[in-house]
Amino acid sequence: MPKGTLSALRGVGPKVLGKLNQAGIESIEDLWFFLPRSYEDRTRLTQFRSLQHGLTVQVQGRVVAADVLFRGRRILRVLVEDDDGNALTLTFFHFTSQQAASFRNGSNIVLFGQARQGFSGFEMVHPTYRLLRAGEVVELSDRLDPVYPAIEGVGAPTLRKMVHEALLQMPRDESLELLPADVVAHLSLPSLRDALLLVHQPPVGTDLNALKDGSHPAQQRLAFEELLAHQLSLRQQRLAHQQRKAHSLRDPALLKNLRTSLPYTLTNAQDRVLTDIARDLATQTPMLRLVQGDVGSGKTIVAALSALLAVANGQQVAVMAPTELLAEQHLNNFKLWLEPLGINVAWLVGKVTGKARTSVLEEIASGSAQVIVGTHALMQSHVAFHDLALVVVDEQHRFGVHQRLALRDKGEQGQFTAHQLVMTATPIPRTLAMTAYADLDVSAIDELPPGRTPVRTFVVNSSKRDQLIERIAMACSEGRQAYWVCTLIEENEEIEAQAAEATHEYLTKHLPKQRVGLIHGRLKPAEKQRIMAAFKNHELDVLVATTVIEVGVDVPNASLMIIENAERLGLAQLHQLRGRVGRGSAVSDCLLLYREPLGQIAKQRLQTMRDTNDGFVIAQKDLELRGPGEILGTRQTGITSFRFADLMRDSHLLPAVQKVAQDLMAKDAGTVEKLLKRWIGHALRYVEV
Ligand code: ADP
């Protein structure tokens, strides 16, 4: 469909054109999809006696008085009455003398505005109004008036006229329609043309409430098409990835060696997921698999076993963690597991510099480093792998979109593409996963290792801070260890470190028998390492920490977690922090300290934490409280930055969306192309994981 030019519309000069372009509107077609954010109902007149506080309505009356008052500034007050003598007061703060004089007693006036209950009856502040000529009858509109999102430099009336004119150019034939006719019929949704017309110009009698909450069939039709386009885009990217060639990795021998050397047997869930991965790796199609497993479900060993499959074939594995602390812990684990099997495990983070860096880069380039553990430093362009066959990304939700894209590029090694295994402990509700991860295969470790007792969670007022001393002393006297996490809302390491230092001092003073350590982001890496190791080896009883310990840290002997300012943290973060305890067989407690006053959402969050340990339930609640954009951290990635669709509201459409996407991919490449162009366009690349 050729894109109509905007400049052909009346009233669109170069200046307005520039403003429209800035707002992302570049063609007539873009205007069709520029939808109102609300409506004004001028299809009827409301009686004065039916006015309600807060309702925006159109009324008609007669001016009975108009006065300019001085209340620190000039105010114009106009009193309007209807035929029954009911009154309405109008207030204007901005007006000209001419305007004030135009309200002559006895003139008829039609008003549109929000009614408010004032001291003496109803009032309207700055209503839009028109004084009627003698004998003039108000002409009621036969459509609701659309209110468009404001575009700077383009007045609302101009915008309205422009869209109206653009709609007149909408084709009447089938050329606009991209959904197969049987699908539209089957879903009982209107055609695209009808849907757009209704949404822009709802006729009298349209269910305004449905329009407001987005459930009107016309809106559902648009949401459906948009969700479909996103689904197609993800599937297409996946297909493109599958056209690439990967190394086929298989060798059960090493795998068996490690498995038998472990002090435990894998859970059924771990075993099943490992089988999924091994099956993927054995093929020449690059794997794109997401492993979801709640905190403590044992993802690390699954990653290590997967890595073995790659190195057994002489290729390399990169293991990427979001923080140095976690990377460090992985390094220790991987060394412990893999070095006895003769595998060379290397280490690269930002702070590895000088000679050490040169030498590790050489090892990576020559292939003598077989498993390389690190942070996103691994993805820097000067890091050249010899033969990278598998990339493992732990806690992938913590990586920004650019890092994820860099990662995918890094996986392109000449004619081969590396397999990808991404792991996350932040479970995503099913509906969201279907949409966000349509380009990934998903395996779930849906079972915790045996012998774990669920963490008990208590919500405690900060004023009872002193009573916690005893609690800590008790845990320690039983040979257990405790975390005390100081959190601040600002991501300011400096201030956070200060808070942690103060708490460290306080605990050191009040717990003379316990060895209290301190770790925060301002410490040198070597220092952090030393302290973490000391805590792990039980040379410390209490660890005061900032959120540097949020993800991944694994010290099974710790059984008490205290989180300060818990009311300021999101559910995902709280769940992660709590997941640092309950890793051994002892009963573990998590104390969430809060300060008054508690907001509604904070209260619900804390309550959710107290009520459940199930990561999926928590994720669902998180979605309800925050909305999907926040959860996926995707305002940047575009996954959920839908124009009309709303994943919560429209999730019932997703099964049909999936089915139609599948059919179209199989049968109608042309339509797929058009849908992508209409809805996704240049945003495409950002949907990648
Ligand atoms: P996750 O990364 O999924 O949060 P980890 O990989 O850190 O979890 O494992 C959590 C703890 O469980 C570790 O102490 C690990 O040694 C232990 N673990 C893992 N798998 C098993 C298992 N099958 N049986 C017993 N303990 C296990």
Ligand code: MG
């Ligand atoms: Mg982990």
